[in-house]
Amino acid sequence: MHVVVLGAGLAGLSAAWTLAKEGHRVTVLEKEDHVGGMASSWKVGPYTLDHGPHRFHTRDEELLRHVYEILDNQVVIRERRSRIYLEGKYFDYPLKALNVLKGLDVFLLARALADYTWIRMVQWFRPIPDTHFENWVIKRFGRTLYRLFFGTYTSKAWRMPCNEISADWAAQRIAQANLWDTIKKTLNPPREGEVRSLVTQFWYPAFGGIGALSEGYAKKLVQQGGELELGVNVQRLELEGTRVARVVYERDGRTHTLAPDHVINTAPLPRILELFTPAVAPEVRQALDALKYIGIVFVYLEVQKPSVVPDHWVYLPSNELTIHRISEFKNFSDSAAPGDSTVICCEITCRPGDERWNLTLAEAARIAERDLVSIGLLQPGESRGLDLAKLPFAYPVYDLTYKQNLDALRPAYKPLTNFHTTGRQGLYRYNNMDHSIAMGRKVARTVAKGVDHGAAEVAGGKEYFG
Numbered sequence: 001m002h003v004v005v006l007g008a009g010l011a012g013l014s015a016a017w018t019l020a021k022e023g024h025r026v027t028v029l030e031k032e033d034h035v036g037g038m039a040s041s042w043k044v045g046p047y048t049l050d051h052g053p054h055r056f057h058t059r060d061e062e063l064l065r066h067v068y069e070i071l072d073n074q075v076v077i078r079e080r081r082s083r084i085y086l087e088g089k090y091f092d093y094p095l096k097a098l099n100v101l102k103g104l105d106v107f108l109l110a111r112a113l114a115d116y117t118w119i120r121m122v123q124w125f126r127p128i129p130d131t132h133f134e135n136w137v138i139k140r141f142g143r144t145l146y147r148l149f150f151g152t153y154t155s156k157a158w159r160m161p162c163n164e165i166s167a168d169w170a171a172q173r174i175a176q177a178n179l180w181d182t183i184k185k186t187l188n189p190p191r192e193g194e195v196r197s198l199v200t201q202f203w204y205p206a207f208g209g210i211g212a213l214s215e216g217y218a219k220k221l222v223q224q225g226g227e228l229e230l231g232v233n234v235q236r237l238e239l240e241g242t243r244v245a246r247v248v249y250e251r252d253g254r255t256h257t258l259a260p261d262h263v264i265n266t267a268p269l270p271r272i273l274e275l276f277t278p279a280v281a282p283e284v285r286q287a288l289d290a291l292k293y294i295g296i297v298f299v300y301l302e303v304q305k306p307s308v309v310p311d312h313w314v315y316l317p318s319n320e321l322t323i324h325r326i327s328e329f330k331n332f333s334d335s336a337a338p339g340d341s342t343v344i345c346c347e348i349t350c351r352p353g354d355e356r357w358n359l360t361l362a363e364a365a366r367i368a369e370r371d372l373v374s375i376g377l378l379q380p381g382e383s384r385g386l387d388l389a390k391l392p393f394a395y396p397v398y399d400l401t402y403k404q405n406l407d408a409l410r411p412a413y414k415p416l417t418n419f420h421t422t423g424r425q426g427l428y429r430y431n432n433m434d435h436s437i438a439m440g441r442k443v444a445r446t447v448a449k450g451v452d453h454g455a456a457e458v459a460g461g462k463e464y465f466g
C-alpha cells in the first residue's frame with residue numbers, strides 16, 4: 001500500500017512512521033524546508049529556539065513511552081511554572097484562590113466576590129446561556145474576574161471582542177470549572193488523573209528544543225525507508241469518483257505525480273480543499289473562506305544576563321503592552337542557552353498579512369524591548385533582536401459561526417474513501433502535541449487495517465487543553 005501524507009508536523013510524521021514500521025510505502029510532502037510544523041526548533045548561535053512555549057504532557061502512559069522511544073530517552077521532566085502579570089503583580093496561572101486573594105487590592109477583591117455572588121443569584125432566576133466566551137466566563141467567575149484575568153487577555157490575543165468568540169474555546173482552555181471550583185482546588189488539590197486536573201509537570205527533549213521530537217520521527221522514518229520530501233508545493237489533488245486518484249506537486253521546478261492508495265492530510269484543511277480538482281462546490285468555497293486563523297509573530301531577544309524570569313512563560317494581558325506572552329527556553333532545558341546569557345521569546349498576535357504580520361526583526365524587537373522595560377523585566381539597551389519567526393496558522397478562530405462553516409466543508413471530503421484528515425490543522429481544532437501524535441498514529445492504523453481506530457475521539461472531549 002502507498003500512502004501520501006500531507007504535512008510533516010507531529011500528526012503527519014507520527015502517522016507516516018506508524019505506516020512505515022508496518023512495511024507500507026509512505027511519502028510525506030511538506031511545504032517548508034524543515035520538519036516539525038508549529039513544534040519545530042532551530043538554532044541561532046548557541047541558542048535553540050521554539051515557536052513560543054511548548055511543553056509536552058499526556059496522561060496516556062503508552063503515548064509517553066512512545067515519545068521516550070522517539071527521543072531515544074533524552075528527556076527532561078520539569079515542574080510547570082507560568083504566571084500572569086497584572087496591575088504590577090504576578091499571579092499563578094492557572095489561578096490559585098489564595099494567590100488571587102493575596103494579590104488583589106481589597107476593594108477589587110470585594111467587588112469580585114460581590115460580582116460572583118450576584119451572578120450566581122441571577123442564574124437561579126434567569127440562567128445565562130453559554131452563547132459566547134464572555135458569557136461562559138462571567139457566569140462562572142463574575143464580571144470583575146472575567147475582565148481582569150480572562151476577557152482582556154483573550155480579546156487582546158485573539159484581536160476580537162470576547163462576545164464574538166465561541167464558548168467552546170473557554171470550555172477547552174480554562175482549567176477551572178468556576179470560582180468555587182478554583183477555591184476548592186486550592187484547599188484540596190486534585191490528585192493525578194482526576195478530570196480537569198491542572199498539569200503540574202511536563203516532559204521536554206533534553207537537547208534540540210521541542211523540534212527534537214519531529215527530528216526523531218524524521219530520522220526513524222527515513223531509516224525505515226519512508227520518503228520525506230521537503231520544500232514542495234502541492235498543486236492539485238485530482239479526484240475521480242469517490243477517490244483521490246492523484247496528488248500533483250512541484251519541487252525544485254519539476255512536477256511530480258503520485259497515485260497513492262490513501263492520502264492522510266495534516267495541513268490546514270481549507271487550504272487543501274482549495275486544491276481539489278474538480279473544484280469544491282461554491283457553498284463549500286464560501287465556508288472555507290470564512291474559516292480564519294490567528295497568526296503569531298515571534299520575536300526573540302538575546303539578553304546578556306543568566307535569567308530574566310523563573311517561569312516557563314508569563315501572560316501579559318495589559319492592553320498597554322503589544323506582546324501578550326513571553327517565554328524563556330532556558331527554563332525548559334539547560335541546553336537551550338549558555339549559562340551567562342538567555343533568550344526571551346515574545347509573542348505578538350495578528351491576522352496574516354496585516355501591519356503586525358509585516359513587522360521586521362528590528363521593529364518587533366523595539367516593541368518587545370519597550371514592553372519589557374515598561375514592566376521592569378529589562379533595562380533599556382539590555383537586549384538585542386536575535387531572530388523573528390511567523391506562524392500564519394497558529395490558532396483557528398473559533399468565532400460564532402466556525403462550527404457551521406466546518407460542517408459545510410464535510411460534503412467535499414467525507415464521501416472520499418481514501419482521504420483522511422487529522423491533526424490540529426487537518427481538523428481545524430485547538431489541540432495539543434500529544435493529541436496530534438495520538439491522532440496521527442490512530443489514523444495510520446485505521447488506514448492500514450481498514451478498521452476505525454478512533455482518531456476522531458482524541459481531543460474531542462471537554463478536557464483541559466493546555
Ligand SMILES: Cc1cc2nc3c(=O)[nH]c(=O)nc-3n(C[C@H](O)[C@H](O)[C@H](O)COP(=O)(O)OP(=O)(O)OC[C@H]3O[C@@H](n4cnc5c(N)ncnc54)[C@H](O)[C@@H]3O)c2cc1C
Pocket residue numbers: 006007008009010011012029030031032035036037038039051052053054055056057234266267268271296391394395422423424425426431432433434436
Ligand atoms: C504558540 C504555541 C504554543 C503551543 N504550546 C503548546 C504546548 O505547550 N503544549 C502542546 O502540547 N501543544 C502546544 N501547541 C500546539 C502544538 O504546536 C500543536 O498541537 C502541534 O504542533 C500540531 O501538530 P500538527 O502536526 O497537527 O500541525 P502542524 O504542526 O501545524 O503541522 C502541519 C504541517 O503541514 C505543513 N503544511 C501546511 N500547508 C501545507 C501544504 N499545502 N502542503 C504540504 N504541507 C503543508 C506545515 O508546514 C506543517 O509542517 C502550541 C501551539 C502554538 C502555536
